[in-house]
Amino acid sequence: MKYNRILLKLSGESLMGQQGYGIDTQRLNSYAAQIKQATDNGIQVGIVIGGGNIFRGLSGAAKGFDRVKGDQMGMLATVINSLALSSALEAIGQPAKVLTAIPMFPIGYPYSKWEAIKTMKEGKVAIMSCGTGSPYFTTDTGSALRAIEIEADVMLKGTRVDGVYTADPEKDPSATKFDHITYEEVLARNLKVMDITATALCKENHMPIYVFNMDIEGNLAKMLKGENVGTLVD
Numbered sequence: 001m002k003y004n005r006i007l008l009k010l011s012g013e014s015l016m017g018q019q020g021y022g023i024d025t026q027r028l029n030s031y032a033a034q035i036k037q038a039t040d041n042g043i044q045v046g047i048v049i050g051g052g053n054i055f056r057g058l059s060g061a062a063k064g065f066d067r068v069k070g071d072q073m074g075m076l077a078t079v080i081n082s083l084a085l086s087s088a089l090e091a092i093g094q095p096a097k098v099l100t101a102i103p104m105f106p107i108g109y110p111y112s113k114w115e116a117i118k119t120m121k122e123g124k125v126a127i128m129s130c131g132t133g134s135p136y137f138t139t140d141t142g143s144a145l146r147a148i149e150i151e152a153d154v155m156l157k158g159t160r161v162d163g164v165y166t167a168d169p170e171k172d173p174s175a176t177k178f179d180h181i182t183y184e185e186v187l188a189r190n191l192k193v194m195d196i197t198a199t200a201l202c203k204e205n206h207m208p209i210y211v212f213n214m215d216i217e218g219n220l221a222k223m224l225k226g227e228n229v230g231t232l233v234d
């Protein structure tokens with residue numbers, strides 16, 4: 001295997017699958033199965049999940065909510081998704097532990113770098129919820145931060161597209177995929193890989209990002225074996 005420890009970012013939006021809202025159990029179970037396969041191969045797995053399938057602070061603010069309260073609602077949405085994933089993992093025999101950046105025991109255990117590392121070394125999946133724990137951030141930034149903190153070898157960004165393109169492939173049919181691109185180019189070309197804060201944090205701390213389509217079953221395993229199924233940003 002190419003990596004020993006990974007941080008996998010799953011978007012909340014992907015979790016809703018074909019539905020317009022909430023959690024699609026088929027998608028959830030597919031993620032759980034793929035994650036278990038990675039830990040079965042001896043890889044330590046840390047996860048950060050978004051909350052966009054339930055609530056986003058920015059859309060709350062657009063409707064007149066206080067932004068900070070909206071973001072807190074968004075962070076709670078990530079906890080809901082994290083509990084769902086931990087449940088799906090445990091149902092197939094893969095132990096998992098939900099850690100929360102905002103203390104809310106017994107829903108989850110308070111997050112710390114050391115708790116996360118201990119959890120992974122015990123063979124459990126560490127699901128780190130609440131993003132960064134602060135408003136005005138995204139779970140992309142949360143996952144960049146956690147990847148760096150837990151000393152992951154790579155941050156994997158599971159999305160609905162199979163990598164980074166010259167333009168939005170859903171809008172521009174002539175767009176081509178990069179196999180490899182630098183942080184500088186992502187920032188200069190304003191490519192929508194992750195938000196600028198997350199990309200900058202990875203750049204400053206030399207955390208490689210791998211963008212791939214997690215909704216195609218088997219892609220995570222292929223990526224971990226070193227097959228080219230997405231785009232490497234470093």
Ligand code: UDP
Nearest residue numbers: 012050051052056057071074131132138139
């Ligand atoms: N959020 C936050 N701080 C963080 C991470 C997330 O306030 O560190 C809030 C924010 O309101 C965001 C919501 O949680 O809109 C859900 O996260 P995100 O939009 O990143 O989810 P995704 O797009 O991955 O589904």
